[in-house]
Amino acid sequence: MSTIRSARGSVGRLAQPVAAIVVALLLLGIPFWLVLITASKNQAEAFTPNLQLPEHWQLTDNLVTVFTDGRMVSAFFGSLLVMVPSVAGVLILGSMASWVLARRATRLMAFVYALAISGIVLPPAVVTIVLLLRQLGLAGTAIGMIAVYMGMYLSTVIFFVTGFVRTIPIELEEAARMDGASPAKVFRKVILPLLVPVLATATILICLYIWNDVFYALFVIGGRIDTLPLNLFQVASAGLYLQNWHLIFAYIILMSLPLLITFVIAQRWIISGITSGAVK
Template identity: 40%
Template sequence: MSTATWVTHRKRGSGALKYTILAIIALPWTVMPVWMLVVNSFKTESDSSVPSLALPTTWNVVENYATVFTEGNYLTGLRNSLVVAVPTILVVLLLGSMAAWAFARSTRMTLRGAYYLMAMSIILPPAIVPTVFLVTHLGLTGGVAGYMLALIGTRLGVVAFLATGYIRGLPIDFEEAAEIDGAGRWQIYWHVILPLLRPILFTVAVMTMINVWNDFFFALYMLKGTDNATLPLSLYNFANSGQYGVRRNLVFAHVLLTSLPLLIAYIFLQKRVLSGLTEGGVTG
């Protein structure tokens, strides 16, 4: 074996050992919370009053999850979360990618200032009180429309920021060629820019989905009534509905069911998310 080959094998071995050690250290911190969540959702109310990692003494699986569906308004919350999340993500991706194209290709100071102002929304927390005040004066409070408007406005900055950096790394040749062929601005965006942005937009869509799906504070202040409640708000109402305190076993079951759609999406989409984060520019 040559020296170069020996050095390569040694580097690979040390790298594998390093990642193995990191995985062993990180595994308990990721597995234990999930195990506690699952195992306590199987217990009776008395057994789960003090959450632990132990198996249930009395299994109460069917009763717990049936109660979540019947009393916890899970299906209504799931429907409302989907109704809110899907249109919000589509609008955010459309408007954010359009703004990113303008920010990336323009040299105007006004647009550059707008870009930095929009990027600041990533650092600064959403102003809930002014947003609620504005939506109330527009007559949209209490329903899904005003809630979606608030989510769109507060999530545009992330899309525009990430997509702008991505577009700046793309060659302008395709856009110029399409313009020479007589394509308009909308045609260039739809047939050139949007296909090139698919990797980053897919990643941003998953990130926005997680953010919107787990939103609680805007939902708490803007959605009125159980018929409009999303899953986090349904969980909050359900956790506080116990006459003699929090029924932890049912809360754990509701949390698990609330997180289940995101977990399924992550399992099937993780490779595309990682490729969207690492892919840059255009090859070929």
């Protein structure tokens, strides 16, 4: 009897992870498969996207067509123009603010922390943002778009980093101060190197949000600076990709490659950043 129970328990323990893997593959694999095979079809086959294999694979031809005719180069550098300063700004300001908020346990700091992370749940007012940028003369500029992204995602960095800083022993900072280090040097030499895992995680998340954003870019810089998703929206609406789903999905593949490469490179730091809180 005990042998039967043991066998059932082993089957149950094995079935749970297998079921989880199958569900994950279905949820993630089907969309990826749809994108890949649609991008590999011709216009007629891709007119109604489905999961069927193409009769003739032309993925390379579609990627070349998108790259040469879709103004992707200028849109790529436009995305970098607004993403890189935005990510760097929120990481620097957010990590510095998180250090202060984590080390000063007062009611005022608790209120400031709650106010700082409220941006995660409170949606930005698009109309107000656009009107304010027009008053400041920043509407339609890269600086205005960078300011919007920094204001939107600073809360995310503070939320991630503050909890991580609280797990760092304060004795490390006290030892550095006893050696004569200034607060700026303590942060730069002691705290910042320890924040690399969590900052890598926050970087990927924020890059993903900014790289794929079309809503705020349309209102703030629409028609003045091209980003990849905004360019896709514009050329598709203008008729180049109208009903050409094979080209749209090919564009999506090329647009996703930089983030995919970044994720593969930073995967080690991302995983350690997610699990470090539990380990510590």
